[in-house]
Amino acid sequence: MSSPAKPRSALNLQHFVPYRLALAAEAVSRALAQVYAERFDLTRDEWRLIAQLSAAGELKAADLGARASLSKMQVSRAATRLAGAGLIVRAVDPEDRRNLVLRLTDAGQALFRKLEPVVLAREADLLDGLAAEERDALARALVKLEARAARLAARH
Amino acid sequence: MSSPAKPRSALNLQHFVPYRLALAAEAVSRALAQVYAERFDLTRDEWRLIAQLSAAGELKAADLGARASLSKMQVSRAATRLAGAGLIVRAVDPEDRRNLVLRLTDAGQALFRKLEPVVLAREADLLDGLAAEERDALARALVKLEARAARLAARH
């Protein structure tokens, strides 16, 4: 029986963590985007800005970027659109006129109050099949993986 | 003390699973791409094709897409480039001339033999800080999350 050459490998993509992580993240991202994009017409970056501003009250653009893991460019563009939609206002910082301070308008806060429970419900849906310890382990593992991956990638 | 309105929220982005998952996946994706992209000049899709072909020996394009979670378009484009680089060959299936059967060339197999240990080492590096149970929980959680997210998103 001379079957075609079938190289044997220790690497099984189905159980390769970076692959599984990418698939899970993509699927979850879509499932969440259904909420903020389809139902509230926001991009992912806009959603992150609104969530952070709601929690913090007001933030300089640079701080907002740091908290939401967005570049200054992403913040600038998302903020321009949100301001155009009347969801946030931008004011120059009188103490350093290079800074822009962003905060939600009443409309922005109202939108977040509608958005928040739906988003939390979706997260709960996603986590529904996981035991409490599994959720904890997942949360811990994600933070560790991210930190470790960032260090590895930074080494160039 | 009349501080500026600071809405209080149950949603904390820093502990929101879809957010943490997205950040971890992006960081891990970059850390892995350093290996297959910078050191072996492959795209993510090409890397997935090579890994699956190495494990399976040969595959129809459609099956390859299913296993690597790529659309027929992504498979077609990655395969064209890999064939151009002499890493795979494509042959029409004599039993149904619409199918294309792909397999690695000797050069493709040689490349994978060099790539595999480096990629596995990088995965090991990434997982280094996690306890065995944590890794198991992570793997289980990722599969469950993906399945659940796909179901949610499919509901439209």
Next chain:
DNA sequence: TATTGTTATACTCTATAACTATA
């Protein structure tokens, strides 16, 4: 000179659908 934020541009990815060849 250095920093904050904006704008320009190019590149990659993704999504949809038209197209071909086979069945």
Next chain:
DNA sequence: TATAGTTATAGAGTATAACAATA
């Protein structure tokens, strides 16, 4: 008519750097 794969095209996301205003 339906399916496998290719090609075309448009849209979204990402990356780099040039730029204006301020410090």
